[in-house]
Amino acid sequence: MNAESFLKDVSTHLAEVIREDGVYRHIRFSRPNTRCMWFDLITWPGHLCYTGDMGTYVFSRVNDMFEFFRKDSASGIPISPGYWSEKCLAVDGGRRSGSVFEYDHDKFLAVINEYLTSWLEDLDEEHHEEVREAFKGDVLDRLEDGDEHGNYRIANEFSMTVDGHELEFTDLWERSFRRFTHHFLWCCYALVWGIDQYDKLSQKEDAA
Known part of the structure; x- marks a missing residue:
């Protein structure tokens, strides 16, 4: 799993802001007319929940988790799965115990x-x-x-x-x-990419 394959998966994704109230956010990313590879980013004070086709993960570190995952470079999708996994509070596992590792x-x-x-x-x-x-x-x-x-x-x-x-x-x-699961690595890329898309959308709205 790498950035290139992730970008292919989300090449036609669009962002939908369902809720935006300070650190209370609900942003959906999906391909038009399909739920394939969709995911939501949901935040509330001190927490971020990623949920979608690749599973569900809840993270906690700082009050605004978009600040925690927001990239600080103009290009690429830098991820830190080792460090981020330490901030993961919960992983969906269905009937089995969930894990970011396999x-x-x-x-x-x-x-x-x-x-x-x-x-x-x-x-x-x-x-x-x-x-x-x-x-x-x-x-x-x-x-x-x-x-x-x-x-x-x-x-x-x-x-x-x-x-x-x-x-x-x-x-x-x-x-x-x-090793980290394919789903968790996909989630890590989705966090950085999704927040970047949200920031770009917000900048366009501010400029309008």
Whole structure:
């Protein structure tokens, strides 16, 4: 998810001011005649709620949250998902618990392969084939994309001794295998872009 793909999604969006009373605002952004990719920005003192096709997120930091998310440069859509996620009070999750993060299987695979590389560096080459086969059969072939807890369990169950070396995924639990969800990143871009569109609309009205 990047700014370019977001801008394609909102290329025909129009802004509708539903309410504007100081920091009490309700601004809707949508494509004409469709609810696809629509979103609302709703503010009240100390809070901002983003809700729409990509979910619902509530943030809190300063009295006017438009000031918090408003960009300070003329170009681009700068976002800070790490910092902003710390200000997120609530995430919709339907029947499941909501989160701005999701399991990153590619990152998990990369990390356990780092362990394999480290093991092989400590072993004579004559043992490499044996270790690779055990790694593949006992770990890689049993992993499932999306099953974070199951994959942790499979990795932590693996243990073998080769030429006096204990091969285990030591301290794997200390590593992070999370990434921001596509929906949350889309929301971050929408916050900056939407507020910028609102500011431009307000400037036009003031100049009229």
